[in-house]
Amino acid sequence: MAVVIYFSHGGETLINGEIKKLDIGNTAKLAQLIGKQLGMPTFPILAAIPYPDSYDQTLQRSKLDAEKLVAIQPIAVDLRAERDIYIGFPVWWGTLPGAVDSRRRFLAKSSTHFVHMRGADLAIASKSFMSSSPMQRLRKNYRCAGHE
Numbered sequence: 001m002a003v004v005i006y007f008s009h010g011g012e013t014l015i016n017g018e019i020k021k022l023d024i025g026n027t028a029k030l031a032q033l034i035g036k037q038l039g040m041p042t043f044p045i046l047a048a049i050p051y052p053d054s055y056d057q058t059l060q061r062s063k064l065d066a067e068k069l070v071a072i073q074p075i076a077v078d079l080r081a082e083r084d085i086y087i088g089f090p091v092w093w094g095t096l097p098g099a100v101d102s103r104r105r106f107l108a109k110s111s112t113h114f115v116h117m118r119g120a121d122l123a124i125a126s127k128s129f130m131s132s133s134p135m136q137r138l139r140k141n142y143r144c145a146g147h148e
């Protein structure tokens with residue numbers, strides 16, 4: 001069976017240069033759509049210490065977190081038992097958020113990536129994920145931008 005897992009900040013975000021508050025994050029929205037369309041269960045990746053709603057505070061903390069493995073809460077599914085994962089995450093600072101760059105935690109035989117961003121390079125983020133899971137096969141990666 002395949003499952004959808006995703007990390008999404010939600011809260012305040014930057015839309016057309018202005019800070020706006022989202023009820024549900026862009027990646028979360030996509031994850032739910034994909035899960036519904038493909039009939040797959042969907043699980044969030046949550047930082048052990050949640051990121052604040054505030055956009056500015058999230059920028060500050062994520063800068064401190066950069067290059068670190070950010071501790072996450074247990075995911076409610078055994079990913080080692082899954083053949084395929086659909087994994088969604090936003091680009092942060094040109095690459096993966098620290099909560100997603102969690103070596104060995106996202107083991108599955110293959111993965112499909114959906115990556116939300118303003119204008120970053122999908123290949124860099126996708127490759128970075130694969131380098132943390134070297135045995136995994138990348139099925140396909142999708143770049144998503146915009147806030148509708």
Ligand SMILES: Cc1cc2nc3c(=O)[nH]c(=O)nc-3n(C[C@H](O)[C@H](O)[C@H](O)COP(=O)(O)O)c2cc1C
Pocket residue numbers: 007008009010013014024025026027028058059062089090091092093094095116117118119120
């Ligand atoms: C801390 C932080 C860093 C970001 N860095 C980038 C970036 O380097 N390149 C980019 O295109 N977008 C960047 N973004 C924008 C997010 O990728 C974009 O807003 C995405 O839609 C957020 O998804 P979410 O609502 O699921 O969290 C950044 C956003 C945050 C909060």
